[in-house]
Amino acid sequence: MTDDSRNHYLVFGATGFQGGAVARLLLEQGHTVRGFSRNPAEEGRGVEGLAMVHGDLADAGAVRRAFEGITHAALVMPLVYDTETVLAYARNIADAAKDAGVERLVYNVNTPLPEATTPYASFETRRAVEAVLRESGLPLVVVRPPVYLDNLFSPWTGPALVNEGVLAYPLPAGQKVAWLSHADLAAAVVAALGNDGLEGRTLDIGGAEVVTGPELAEAFAEALGREVTYLPLHAEDFEAGLGQVLGAETAQGVAGIYRWAATGQDPQLFAADPQTTTRELGIRLTPLAEWIAAQPWQHWAKAGD
Template sequence: MTVLVFGAGGAQGGAVARRLVEEGLAVRGVSRTGAVPEGVEPVRADLGDRGRLREAFAGVTRVSMVLPLEYDPGRVAAYTRNVLAEAAAAGVARLVFNPGNRLPRADTGAAAFDTRRAAARAVLDSPVPAVVLCPPIYLENLAAPWVRRGLAGEGVLRYPVPASVPVAWLSHADLAAATLAALTGDDLAGATLDLGGEPMTGPELAAAFGARYKAVDVEVFAAGMAAALGPDVAAGVAGTYRWVAGPGRELYAASPGGAKRLGIEVTSPADWAAGQAWRWQR
């Protein structure tokens, strides 16, 4: 079995690639720079380049697909078509698509949600046997400098979600475990599975760090993100938080039954926090 992992140079795809290598699988990683984890065969490619994608798919039997942080509908649709066309041509037996977020049931006006909803529909409508894994918010987001500073230095968890909104959280390691299970498990083709642990409010999450919670304005949060990831990415992500603070308050509170179906155990925020050297200590 050879697994092609998209985004292998990034946080989500990199976690998946490392887990697959640990399992002894042959892993080929696609990234724009060619940077991939140790033990992964590198492929430098852009999802807009069908020729390079065709080379990347040679001999591949399984695919872990994640899209780059781009939210232009036409570009995202083209990337998705290219991957699915090459996967079908290669006879891929299972494709696991991670849209990078939970998927609302209807269009939201937030491009980061709506482009991924369209991509997920295309994936499931394609002839390639596929599974869609929908993560909630990642625990690793709390390690971002603009969040970690408050946690480590003041014991304050600042995040752009209202304190009363429950969120199921997920680690990158658990995403990788879920992806492995979805790539290899039986009777999963066609499934869309929500991932995450038991939902908790902001104060409950902060308690896992021995800290207190303070909801922050989305625009302030986006400004901090823009410094690291650029204004376009920050604007796209900020749109999801605005929607979750309004009509989408229940998006991350939905029962995360996907982990149970995949047979994985989700790491609790408290256990994850205990492993962070920078966590708040009184």
């Protein structure tokens, strides 16, 4: 492990769910942490007690200022899928991190990456960022998580699950997935920031269990004490619903992941071996039943039910 007493951490996307979970865990461990957000209006969505800086990733000066005094950084890219824009972001981050003398940068790709090139910007922009960071010579660790459990505790999944016993998600029923919680993602990223022997590595990480859609529904049924059925959504329907929340362009980018999954060409893409994650990072992964039991599902219950 590194000597944490002199480390200063920068967390990108600290007002989001993933970056916020990383920043929160670092703060809980007593570290000096700075969050970066592109939007000052999101200040209230950040982590309590977290020092924030704001700026556009396209602004090289703003990114450099964010890295001043930083020794370690955790990066997740925003939901932007224009290739040239994303490449500009990546170059600014790489240049600023190198000039600051960053000792380790952990890049959360936010998705596994198929070995072959795909038509989908959701994969290819993230692959391009990884290439920029590697070519920069930064001391880099890359983590590639699968699908997040926390996606299921959401306005587009929670109500149907709680009120109708329908677990709807845009993955084929037979797709094996090592569903990962945001909390376990944070533990993985923090471990990757500090553990020795990881520099230069790419780690496909995942949660405690690898399950199909029906097996996931069964875990929910046991935890909630009611019948739950898995419903594989069409990627088009998922994209349309997501577009109402995030906008059409972002929804199209995100949906590319699920369009690729629907082809059936990569059945093991989301099935990272839990033992590899625990062995390489030394963290405890949360069992499905434990995570489900810990969520306040009554939040989505219909009034009067």
